[in-house]
Amino acid sequence: MAKGRDILGDKENIIAIIGDGSLSGGEAMEGLNVAGSEINSNLIIIVNDNQQSISETHGGIYKNLELLRNTNGKALNNMFTAIGLDYAYLGNGNDIEALIEFFKKYKDIDHPIVLHINTKKGKGYKLAEDNKEAWHWCSPFDRETGKPLYSFSGESYVDIAKKHLLNRAKEDKSVVVVTPNMPAALGLSEKDRINLGNQFVDCGIAEEQACAMASGIAKRGAHPVVVTNATFMQRTYDQVSHDICINNTPVTFLLNFCNFDGLTDVTHLGIFAISMFSNIPNLVIMAPSSKNELLDMMDYAIFKSNHPTMILLPGDKPIERETSLDVSNINKFEVTHSGNDVAIIALGDFYSKGLDLYNALKDKLNINPTLINPRFASGIDEKLLDSLLNNHKLVITLEDGIIEGGFGNKIANYYSDKNIIVKSYGLEKEFYDRYNAKELLKELKMDTDSILNYVKETIGGK
Amino acid sequence: MAKGRDILGDKENIIAIIGDGSLSGGEAMEGLNVAGSEINSNLIIIVNDNQQSISETHGGIYKNLELLRNTNGKALNNMFTAIGLDYAYLGNGNDIEALIEFFKKYKDIDHPIVLHINTKKGKGYKLAEDNKEAWHWCSPFDRETGKPLYSFSGESYVDIAKKHLLNRAKEDKSVVVVTPNMPAALGLSEKDRINLGNQFVDCGIAEEQACAMASGIAKRGAHPVVVTNATFMQRTYDQVSHDICINNTPVTFLLNFCNFDGLTDVTHLGIFAISMFSNIPNLVIMAPSSKNELLDMMDYAIFKSNHPTMILLPGDKPIERETSLDVSNINKFEVTHSGNDVAIIALGDFYSKGLDLYNALKDKLNINPTLINPRFASGIDEKLLDSLLNNHKLVITLEDGIIEGGFGNKIANYYSDKNIIVKSYGLEKEFYDRYNAKELLKELKMDTDSILNYVKETIGGK
Incomplete structure (x- = not known):
């Protein structure tokens, strides 16, 4: 929008806002890089650094953000200034008055600047302050207790898949769970992640890296399982096609919320998954319709397949039904x-x-x-x-x-x-x-x- | 592959090689970020810095690479060490003996390191040294003169599209050509780029940024035209869908090599373009079949459309044929x-x-x-x-x-x-x-x- 403003000869402030969690994504990094050299006019990039992604942050950039926080923004090694951006730091970002003063200072600036602002996630609501991951996203809840107002009873396909994956990972140390900061897609708790140890890799919100890395892991002979929601997979169409499918590396994808009655807001739709991925060569997309089938498909995909395999976790209640066919008969109905x-x-x-x-x-x-x-x-x-x-x-x-x-x-x-x-x-x-x-x-x-x-x-x- | 090696308990060196040009892509940046914190074992990342992308480099990271070259790798502000990576520099990267010594020093290192190596593109072949862009890619040529052995005579659809775009940009200063380092996709020479002035933005090899930026430009009321080859568009499926199509911003895509008889190697195929993009809502994909139709479609897409429009440049010889329908009748055959x-x-x-x-x-x-x-x-x-x-x-x-x-x-x-x-x-x-x-x-x-x-x-x- 800054470029659009410039070309039309206007002068308003253009302000981008991003959380520290989203900074790990390629789109954000590409944007910072281009802002650091190709924009020579007003552009204010606010980095809201609350030291939390969806789950905890992962990635080298968080070491630099920490250094910058610890030095009140004074550290000489600064990933923003290194790539041509101006930089300023505010330590008490939950102080509205301080924020206003800070913003006033940089309003109408004539070049791109990063305003690095330290904030506390969940500030003012103790439950959210204490358990940041659980409160990243929640359904309607009771304000006093924090308990959800609606409970979803019974085991889901996601629960079944999680249990099975953890069992298999325990039995076979070459199974590696890779996720772009979405352990929540499979309900993998902090304890689950600790138990998985080096069999768990969180790439931060960086789907391209998660998929490219999974391809490398598979190429090297181990068994990667990429866990996330279907909707986020569109960020990595390229890596699915080029890094994984051309190499035909046996990566397993376990995708949640592929269903039309799961996440229903426009930026999280899972309804494009089949259309997007079923036309890429070499990729086998499996759509289980019962509990047994899901387990069979997971075992086949993780341990036996010579192809990349994408498993679409069903959104409905698990069905108990015997399966009559071996999964290895690809495309057999x-x-x-x-x-x-x-x-x-x-x-x-x-x-x-x-x-x-x-x-x-x-x-x-x-x-x-x-x-x-x-x-x-x-x-x-x-x-x-x-x-x-x-x-x-x-x-x-x-x-x-x-x-x-x-x-x-x-x-x-x-x-x-x-x-x-x-x-x-x-x-x-x-x-x-x-x-x-x-x-x-x-x-x-x-x-x-x-x-x-x-x-x-x-x-x-x- | 480093992660795969670790999980299987092995010890070999894992070496990644990347050019400075490719460093601007989100996949590379995500990878460096994850290597900077999630890999605690041997990983050698060779950055072959020859100060050239496909065309010249664009992006803030190139300021840092320059600083590092100018300080013999000693500058304190270092985008690699900032994000947790070890770093070493070699100034004379075209010296084989020096390279061998350098590599020997870091072989078997027990943590991730970036080996930043300064090289000269085209070294040893004067024509290539003198004209880096033209020699990024070439068809079979005469070694003495550098002239191509086969000439392609006559005007192509690409030539027609280029000429028309430059004319329109000259007439209307709100037209902005945006490219992920692929001005070559439309044959835009250095002179063309200079003439376009601030109506030309090269994002470096960063398709996600090119598309997100084009969406911003369109949202702000100017007329962005994204120029690249069809094959590279798979890197930005996400931005086409979320940044452009959900916002319904009237971005124009002008894509070369959509044809099956254009680029025929597996990593540059254009044959997936329709399958990949024709199922995204709001996007109008136009496939002109004559010279007039191409011109009409370009004018409609750039100036009149309320939707994002993708124009697939034909690979065959231009056909002269009158068109009987107005382009604005979307989906009318x-x-x-x-x-x-x-x-x-x-x-x-x-x-x-x-x-x-x-x-x-x-x-x-x-x-x-x-x-x-x-x-x-x-x-x-x-x-x-x-x-x-x-x-x-x-x-x-x-x-x-x-x-x-x-x-x-x-x-x-x-x-x-x-x-x-x-x-x-x-x-x-x-x-x-x-x-x-x-x-x-x-x-x-x-x-x-x-x-x-x-x-x-x-x-x-x-």
Whole structure:
């Protein structure tokens, strides 16, 4: 925006604000570097240094921030001035009056400057001051006790994955958990991290490094598991493709919040994960639909796979169901109910929606459909798809993500010159923001009743 | 790999090599940061500082490298030691004996160290010493004169785009060319850059910053045009999605080498561009198929669009053809020949292949097909697609990129529950490497003869 201002001949202050935690990301570092040489006009970069990222900070830059805090900003070795930026320090950043004085001093400055401000995270609320990580993010809570108002009971797929990963790491010391400051994605507590010891690497908020490092670990023969939320993976498309997939290094990704009813704000959507990654060569994307399947997939991905593997942790309640196929049969779909006329291919945590539809088609339209758990989001089972042509008129695909570029498109493309109707259900290519998930399903005519109507209109009941 | 070595209890030296030019990229910076605190064992990072990126270097870090060179590595303000890395400097890096001595000294070191080595780019070949940018990359050349052995005659789409962009920038001072050190992508010479003055920003090799900055420039009301090769855009998927597309800032991308017969080595492929970007909301991807269309699209994208726009520069020879539609009709396809039975939808620089097929179908199968120039790769013209259902049995899509996640998939998906055959042609989801482009087309049965055979087998001739 500073550049835009300059080119248009204007003069206002342009102010960027960043926390110390976010400074470890490549985007921030690239920005500081360019500000240090290519901007020769007003630009105020406020670094709010509260000595905390999402979990604790990790990275060499935090040594420099500490040195600068300890020397009241006077240390000669200064990562900001080293790269051409002016610099000033304020020690008591929670003092509003002091802040105002400080800002007044640098307002209208004629070159880029970093204002390094020391603050206390959670200041004024003792519970948050005492437990910074837990209070980085929280659901509605009681102010007195800090307890959440709503509790989520029962074991989740995330719990299951965490337990299994910790067990495997205990048994095999070559398993390394790598995370871009998101141990929370798997609920890995401080104690879990300490127990993992050198089998745990936190790169700070630096997804590119986490993925490049995981590729190196795998290349060197150990077993890296990258843990984070699906939404943050878009920061490292390049490393997934070039560092991992071209090298075909057997990195395992364990991704949380891939589901449309998980994080629903526009900057944390998981609904693009399949569309984004299922079209990169060599990457095997697994979408488990039951507890057993998740465990099998994790073991295969971590210890046996010759490919990089991405496991999309389901957002729904864990389902207990025996699996009939070995995970090593990549892109082999599992037929869980064999029928005719209509085939439902229901991916990952939408398998349960597929099962609902299966039951509804039986009960309400007197159709005996085929139900398929495709297991993989990155490839198709051509043999099975061919066999469906014999006794099916309609194939329905269900996936937890946008349709365009996703799994259903692969089915539609395969059948595009064959004599069968394909109807793919998924979300639109749209930046949804703070939506009601259930209502969205209805709006998109993805709820069971709407799909029943579609089937009725398209091929009729019996 | 150092982490992998440690976890497996081994001891070999792990050595990373990077040029000064690449140091400006977020991946490199994230890596240095993590090495500065999370690796407590042998890791040797060689920085080959030849004072040149692809074009000249840009960024504050180069001020520090210069200071370090000028002080023989003794300066107290050192961006490497600031972030926890050990550091050593060698001034005469083109002296092999000196290099060997230097390396011997640090071999088997027990912690991460940066070996900063000053070298001369092109050393030993005067032409390359004198013109570093031109010799960053070259085709086979005569050793005496430095002249290329093969010349490419005639104006290219890149030449046309460059000329038009420079004209527009001259007329309107709010146009800003932003590039991640790839002025070469548009053939912008040093003179062009000087003439552009403050309307040119080189971020160094830092695609994330280039895109984030372009978004800021657009938000502030000026007109940024990001210039680079398609392949490098994967480094900035995140910024395209979050910084640009969520904000819906009217950034223009002008991308070179989107074509499968351009750069054919595995780390520079442009064939993933459509698959990667056409599924991001708000982004309009334009694929011009003639000179006029390119010019119209550039003007629309730079000055009129309310959306971010990506223009895929065609790789074939420029075609002179009048356009019948206004660019502002987003996702409206152009019917260039109206016929029946077979419709050919030929995207961007594959329009010429579509025209070849059109003529062959007429001449050899006596079919009068419809030929369509879709103009847009990120959306479909549903009205037109519906109208084709009346008198067409087969729709053929042709695109210069992989099929999965691409343009043809959108057509196949739209028609998947309608009564028409769709056959999409494009490349497989595969990391092709140093292939013969013509042979690959035949192998994929995408050459005109093979497609003719497909049509004959599928719907017969007349």
